Amino acid sequence: MKTASLSLPNPHKMTLLVLRDANQPVKQVSVSKPLVIAVPLVALLSISGLIISLQIQSSQTIGKLERQLESQSLRFEAIVTDKDAAIERLQNEVIALSGQSEEMMDRMERVTELETELQKFIDKYGDPEDKSGLTSLSWDEGETLGIGGEFIAVHENEIEQLAADTRDKFTEMSKLLDEMEQHVPVTLKKAKQTQYTISGTPTEWPTLSKRLTSNFGYRTDPFTGRASFHAGIDIAGKTGDPVYAAGAGKVILTDKDSSHGNYIIVEHPGGLQSWYLHLSKISVSAGDTVTKGERIGSLGNTGRSTGPHLHFEIVKQDKPIDPMPYLQ
Ligand SMILES: [Zn+2]
Incomplete structure (x- = not known):
C-alpha cells in the first residue's frame, strides 16, 4: 500500500x-x-x-x-x-586497668616491705637459735614498674601494648601474691612467737618499791647469823602493796607454808619460772594465765620473814638464777 x-x-x-x-x-x-x-x-x-x-x-x-x-x-x-564508642570504652578500661595495676603493685610492695620489717624484728628479738629465717621478697622496680599509665593512648598499638603490659603486671602480681601467701603466715607465726617470748620473759619489776634489802647469792642468814645461800632478791615495801607478774605466763602453783608464807609460782616460756613469796594476799589460782605486769597478789610478811617485803626469785630449768639481769 x-x-x-x-x-x-x-x-x-x-x-x-x-x-x-x-x-x-x-x-x-x-x-x-x-x-x-x-x-x-x-x-x-x-x-x-x-x-x-x-x-x-x-x-x-x-x-x-x-x-x-x-x-x-x-x-x-x-x-x-x-x-x-565500644572501642573508646575498651581503651578507657585498659587505661583504668593499667592504673589499677600500678596502684596494686605499689600496695603489694608496701606489704612486702612490712613483711621484711617484721622479719627484721623477729631476727632481732626472736629466738637467736632459730635462724632458719625467711628470705625477704625482692622487687625489681625497673623491670615491672613505671610502664603503663604514663602516656596518653591515642594509637591502637599503644593500647595493645598497654593491655599487654597490664596483663604482664597482673601475672607478676599473682606470682607475688602466691609468695606472700606462703611467707606471711609463717612470718606472723614467728612474730607471735617472738611477742610471746618478749612478753613471757620476766623482766617487769614485780612491785612498787625499788628498795632492795637483800641480793641473790651468799649472805649471812638474818635468823641464824650463819652463812647461807639466798635464792632471790628481797624488796622491802608496805603490806598490801601490789605484786605484779614479771612476765606473761601461767600460774602453776599458789600455796602456803611456814618458810615461803603465801606464795605464787608463775611459769614462763623458755623453761623460766618466777616465784613471789611472803605475800599477804594471793589474787590468782593455779591454771590462770597472767599477762606481764598484771596484779597477782599483795606484798606481806608471811612465812620466814623479818618484816614486810617481797622475795622475788627466777628459776631456770629448776635452778634459781640471779633475777637482776632480767629485771629492767
Ligand atoms: Zn628472800
Whole structure:
C-alpha cells in the first residue's frame, strides 16, 4: 500500500482510496468521520496513560529504594558509632586497668616491705637459735614498674601494648601474691612467737618499791647469823602493796607454808619460772594465765620473814638464777 486519498461524497463519511501497484485496481474504503478521529485519540490517550502510570510506578520504586538506602545508611552509621564508642570504652578500661595495676603493685610492695620489717624484728628479738629465717621478697622496680599509665593512648598499638603490659603486671602480681601467701603466715607465726617470748620473759619489776634489802647469792642468814645461800632478791615495801607478774605466763602453783608464807609460782616460756613469796594476799589460782605486769597478789610478811617485803626469785630449768639481769 503506497498512498491514500480522500473524497467527500457524504459529510459524515470519509472514503479512503487504497492505490496498490499500477496493475492492480484501486480499492475504495468508506469510514465514518468520528471514527477516524476517535481511533488515534483513544490510542494516544491509552499510550499517554501507560507512560504516566509507568512514570508513577518508577518514581514510587525509586522513592522506596531511596528510603531503604537512607535507613540502611543510618543503620550503618549507628553501627559504626556504636563500634567507635565500644572501642573508646575498651581503651578507657585498659587505661583504668593499667592504673589499677600500678596502684596494686605499689600496695603489694608496701606489704612486702612490712613483711621484711617484721622479719627484721623477729631476727632481732626472736629466738637467736632459730635462724632458719625467711628470705625477704625482692622487687625489681625497673623491670615491672613505671610502664603503663604514663602516656596518653591515642594509637591502637599503644593500647595493645598497654593491655599487654597490664596483663604482664597482673601475672607478676599473682606470682607475688602466691609468695606472700606462703611467707606471711609463717612470718606472723614467728612474730607471735617472738611477742610471746618478749612478753613471757620476766623482766617487769614485780612491785612498787625499788628498795632492795637483800641480793641473790651468799649472805649471812638474818635468823641464824650463819652463812647461807639466798635464792632471790628481797624488796622491802608496805603490806598490801601490789605484786605484779614479771612476765606473761601461767600460774602453776599458789600455796602456803611456814618458810615461803603465801606464795605464787608463775611459769614462763623458755623453761623460766618466777616465784613471789611472803605475800599477804594471793589474787590468782593455779591454771590462770597472767599477762606481764598484771596484779597477782599483795606484798606481806608471811612465812620466814623479818618484816614486810617481797622475795622475788627466777628459776631456770629448776635452778634459781640471779633475777637482776632480767629485771629492767
Ligand atoms: Zn628472800
